[in-house]
Amino acid sequence: MTARNPQQTRERLLQTAFQEIHAHGFQGMRVDEVLRRSGLQKGAFYHHFGSKTELAYAVLEEQIKPLLKSVWIEPLADINDPVRDLPKMLESLGSRIPDSMHKHGCPLNNLAQEMAAQDDGFRQRISVIFESWINAFAVVFEQAKKGGYIRNNVDSLAVSRFLIALLEGCIGIFKVEQSPKQWAACHSEIAVYLTTLRPVEN
Amino acid sequence: MTARNPQQTRERLLQTAFQEIHAHGFQGMRVDEVLRRSGLQKGAFYHHFGSKTELAYAVLEEQIKPLLKSVWIEPLADINDPVRDLPKMLESLGSRIPDSMHKHGCPLNNLAQEMAAQDDGFRQRISVIFESWINAFAVVFEQAKKGGYIRNNVDSLAVSRFLIALLEGCIGIFKVEQSPKQWAACHSEIAVYLTTLRPVEN
DNA sequence: CAAATAACAGACCAACTGGTTTGTTCGTTT
DNA sequence: AAACGAACAAACCAGTTGGTCTGTTATTTG
Numbered sequence: 507m508t509a510r511n512p513q514q515t516r517e518r519l520l521q522t523a524f525q526e527i528h529a530h531g532f533q534g535m536r537v538d539e540v541l542r543r544s545g546l547q548k549g550a551f552y553h554h555f556g557s558k559t560e561l562a563y564a565v566l567e568e569q570i571k572p573l574l575k576s577v578w579i580e581p582l583a584d585i586n587d588p589v590r591d592l593p594k595m596l597e598s599l600g601s602r603i604p605d606s607m608h609k610h611g612c613p614l615n616n617l618a619q620e621m622a623a624q625d626d627g628f629r630q631r632i633s634v635i636f637e638s639w640i641n642a643f644a645v646v647f648e649q650a651k652k653g654g655y656i657r658n659n660v661d662s663l664a665v666s667r668f669l670i671a672l673l674e675g676c677i678g679i680f681k682v683e684q685s686p687k688q689w690a691a692c693h694s695e696i697a698v699y700l701t702t703l704r705p706v707e708n
Numbered sequence: 709m710t711a712r713n714p715q716q717t718r719e720r721l722l723q724t725a726f727q728e729i730h731a732h733g734f735q736g737m738r739v740d741e742v743l744r745r746s747g748l749q750k751g752a753f754y755h756h757f758g759s760k761t762e763l764a765y766a767v768l769e770e771q772i773k774p775l776l777k778s779v780w781i782e783p784l785a786d787i788n789d790p791v792r793d794l795p796k797m798l799e800s801l802g803s804r805i806p807d808s809m810h811k812h813g814c815p816l817n818n819l820a821q822e823m824a825a826q827d828d829g830f831r832q833r834i835s836v837i838f839e840s841w842i843n844a845f846a847v848v849f850e851q852a853k854k855g856g857y858i859r860n861n862v863d864s865l866a867v868s869r870f871l872i873a874l875l876e877g878c879i880g881i882f883k884v885e886q887s888p889k890q891w892a893a894c895h896s897e898i899a900v901y902l903t904t905l906r907p908v909e910n
Numbered sequence: 911c912a913a914a915t916a917a918c919a920g921a922c923c924a925a926c927t928g929g930t931t932t933g934t935t936c937g938t939t940t
Numbered sequence: 941a942a943a944c945g946a947a948c949a950a951a952c953c954a955g956t957t958g959g960t961c962t963g964t965t966a967t968t969t970g
Contacts, residue, residue: 510917510966531822533735537958547919548959554917558958610825615880619821620733622883623812633884667881667890668897675877678817679869681824682835688869695870699901712936712947739928749949750929756947760928916967927956936947 516554518544523561524569528606528613531620532562532628559627562617566631570613574635579642587655588646589704593697600689611681615674640666647703656703665703672696718756720746725763726771730808730815733822734764734830761829764819768833772815776837781844789857790848791906795899802891813883817876842868849905858905867905874898 522544526535537558541551555561577599585591610616614635621628643666650656676692724746728737739760743753757763779801787793812818816837823830845868852858878894 508966512917515917530826531733531735533733534826536956538956549918549920549961552959611821616821618884619813619818619880622886624732624736629884629886636881636884661893664893664897668878668894671877671881671894672874673877674880675873675875676870678821678876678880679838679873682820682831682838684831691863691866692870692873695866698904702900702904714947717947738926740926751931751948751950754929912970914967914969917965919962919964921960921962923958923960925957925959928954930951930953932949932951934947934949937944938946939944940942 512554515546515550519546519551519554519561520565520569524565524613525606527562527565528610528616532617533620535562537561559625562621563627563631566617566628566635570617571635574614574639578639582642582646585646586650586653588650589655589697589700592646592700593693596693596696597690600693608680608686611677612674615677636670639670643669650703654705657705660703669696672699714756717748717752721748721753721756721763722767722771726767726815727808729764729767730812730818734819735822737764739763761827764823765829765833768819768830768837772819773837776816776841781841784844784848787848788852788855790852791857791899791902794848794902795895798895798898799892802895810882810888811886813879814876817879838872841872845871852905856907859907862905871898874901 519540522540523535526540526543530536535558537548537551541547544550551561555564581595581599585595614632617628618632618636622632623629640663644662647656647660647662647665651658651660651662673696676689676696680686680688721742724742725737728742728745732738737760739750739753743749746752753763757766783797783801787797816834819830820834820838824834825831842865846864849858849862849864849867853860853862853864875898878891878898882888882890
């Protein structure tokens with residue numbers, strides 16, 4: 507343990523903090539517990555981060571943001587016809603979600619609901635991340651318009667925002683009902699909603 | 709202040725605690741702050757409630773549950789054709805929602821997201837309340853089937869659960885974006901979704 | 911290679927927090 | 941009217957928590 511590796515130490519703190527925040531919320535997360543699990547001391551923590559709050563900001567930027575990107579945004583690149591492909595993506599996504607997500611829900615939305623009204627630093631950072639998510643969806647719908655898969659008068663941004671609200675809402679309910687099988691019922695309703703985007707037949 | 713009124717004292721504690729929990733979450737709510745705002749002392753608090761947690765349980769049962777009933781469940785009684793009337797109800801609801809709700813979101817869902825995974829006492833109580841909400845919606849849809857307003861093969865419970873998830877999801881996003889005008893865009897998408905319940909034309 | 915600095919370890923602390931204890935007063939019962 | 945329990949007031953407490961301070965060691969720089 508005598509060998510130093512500041513990048514690894516920092517990353518270790520971030521990862522552990524991410525798990526603790528996900529499990530207990532920001533207010534419920536304890537710095538001492540992160541330290542205990544990381545096998546580090548206060549000195550290491552406050553060398554790398556100015557405060558508990560700044561650690562959480564870093565978790566948001568360096569853990570949650572990249573996770574969202576790899577899990578939700580990058581898979582969108584494969585989608586041509588969202589009405590057909592989005593439900594498929596949701597299904598394959600649901601099958602390989604780790605237990606911690608089923609139990610504690612979406613790390614981003616958890617933090618959003620807990621801290622948005624408490625601390626504007628959280629709110630702004632979270633808002634930006636949500637915006638990028640919404641935009642990623644909107645791009646898919648704009649492409650789908652060109653492909654003739656959906657109506658040209660669809661408000662891509664509004665539909666994207668609505669879809670994300672809907673996803674977060676479903677994930678939130680699961681946390682209370684604790685039955686992961688509900689996911690199937692939920693994304694089949696999402697599929698139904700998506701069909702309303704189709705061009706009118708003639 | 710010499711006149712005693714235990715019922716009023718208890719109610720006072722409950723109301724203040726409700727506001728504080730709504731504003732800061734359960735973990736962020738401070739017993740001392742509730743006492744300060746209530747103009748009461750520790751003795752009064754721990755005479756009426758066994759612990760901070762039991763106070764929150766009481767808030768759930770005696771404040772949040774009745775509020776949900778009057779705001780969301782009772783208005784459902786006036787609905788015959790949900791595809792037409794639910795969006796109207798949402799609109800009129802949106803216009804008379806107090807600022808605290810716009811800022812802090814749904815008290816029930818906040819508590820659900822924060823505490824469901826932390827404390828099974830919370831989770832169970834919240835689950836029961838959600839169930840009653842879902843059932844109230846389902847009754848509306850079952851009635852609508854008889855009236856021929858929606859398809860007979862609609863899964864009332866699944867649609868109800870989905871609708872509530874969707875509402876909570878929308879409210880959650882507002883908290884981050886802090887623009888109450890988004891509500892209009894949101895419930896117009898809800899209206900769109902509801903049209904999929906209509907019987908097929910022939 | 912020496913000096914400066916980054917990267918920690920670990921003891922320490924003040925403020926806070928939920929909860930307890932003791933005592934007092936009001937209201938009701940007998 | 942005496943007794944008794946409910947309804948508080950208020951001081952007190954022990955454990956927790958985020959954060960600081962001092963010291964030590966590894967690493968880089970001149």
